[in-house]
Amino acid sequence: MITSPPQSMNMETFDLEQLFSQAPVAxxxxxxxxxxxxxxxxxxxxFLGRTKEIIGKPLGNSLTEIKQQGLLNILERVQQTGQSVYLSNFSAVIIINGKREPRYFDLVFKPYFLLPTDKTPNAIFCVAHNVTEQVLGLQSLEEEKQRTALALEVGELGIITTDWNANVVRADKRTAEIFELEDGYTVDGYINRIHPDDRKLRDKAVLKGQADGSFEFEARLLVESGIRWVRCKGMIQKNADGQTKGSFAVVQDITAQKEFTLALHNRVEERTAELEAATTLLLQSNRELSEANQRLEEFTRAASHDLKEPVRKMQIFSSRLGEILQNRLTGEENLMLQRLQRAAERMSLLVDDLLAYSQLGQASMKKETIDLNQKIRSILEDLEVLIKEKSAIIETENLPTLEGYRIQLQQLFQNLLTNALKYTKPGVPARVKINSRMLTGNEVAIPLPAASQQKLFHLIEVSDNGIGFHQQEAERIFHAFTRLHGNKEYTGAGIGLSIAKKVMDIHGGYIYAKGEPGIGARFCLLFPMDNGK
Structure with a gap:
């Protein structure tokens, strides 16, 4: 809306109103x-966020922020000097709808004289062009430029621009350091910095960039300080006619990365060679150990077989000698003969145990499906005499079916049951219990390897009420020839539990024992579920 000035001003109202209404500026x-x-x-x-109510009122009263921003002083200067004042990108805070908002203006303050002879302006034209969007856009662009420069500096990146037509290279400080460029360097000179063997990589990348607009390559530089690795990633620039005029790229010095990668590669190769050598040595050692074990087993079987015959003769002839000299031996001589017979008997048991131990793990054996309920009944039949002698009570629960080696499992449970019947308390009937349940490796009372923590196992326990043992002996009793009691009280070679341990190893399981002197012993067998049903 255009409001006419008071009649006191001698102006051509129509022309002025037309000028104001059609003016492209404020x-x-x-x-x-x-x-x-x-x-x-x-x-x-x-622009001012006001209404026509400000007409006829002093500017300072209508726009109180004008005083704070010095515009009244500018108007006063125009009034006194009669000269125009031009301000660009003038920053002002204007109250709009009760809120203070920043604005930027290009301002013109021009004096108006009614007569050419007037020395003091009768009025002042105020022209304002709102450039807030342009100024804010330039500020945003400058901030983005500063952020980009900071990112390039932090990332130790450089920028390089090539003009193929003018054969000119423009590089920032970082790029000049990387390529060791000087002022006025040409495109050809820049390309000559690239190692001859890598120039084809650059050419191929740029050729591809001419097709899709962008390119990237890594190459070595031949500079005075030596060989340097660089990565370039950029865009092909074209003119309005679509013809290639040059390129723009970001440059990164990757020499340290390449040297580290090369050193790491060399170290990996060295370690691989060392590992291969160690593996070869280990395989050779394993072969030698396997051959030694085989020879030892052969020797043990041969020695056990060769020893059985003389020991058998010792037993036979000592028994006959006792019968012949029965009425002629003194008490001491008879005691000596009995000791000889017991020693021969122990020797015979030891030879049998050694032979059984040497036969464990033979490759010729095949796994079978074995019902432990039937196996235990068969063993108890074999031990019937000893069970009656000890007045033993044997309790068994429903046991699982396993995939295993029949003879070995026979030896395992026969040794455990024989021990339970052998190591009884005098005058106390033996009581043996065999039970089973399923559990996971992390539920077992002993720590298992990490690979077995989540596996399922059959836990089979053989417990008795015998003489027991101290828990600190729980691991030692599985060593060959380990005996916790003398031959006078309990006969044996001390090899039965070592056989049990080896059988469990062959079946991929575990065995451990719990004992308490005078209370009894409990032997726990863990068979992996993937070997059972």
Missing amino acids: ICIVSGPNYKVELVNERMLE
């Missing part, structure tokens, strides 16, 4: 010592 006219608003167009009202 305009207002102020006059008098208080700079009363005489005329204002809609665009100025929009």
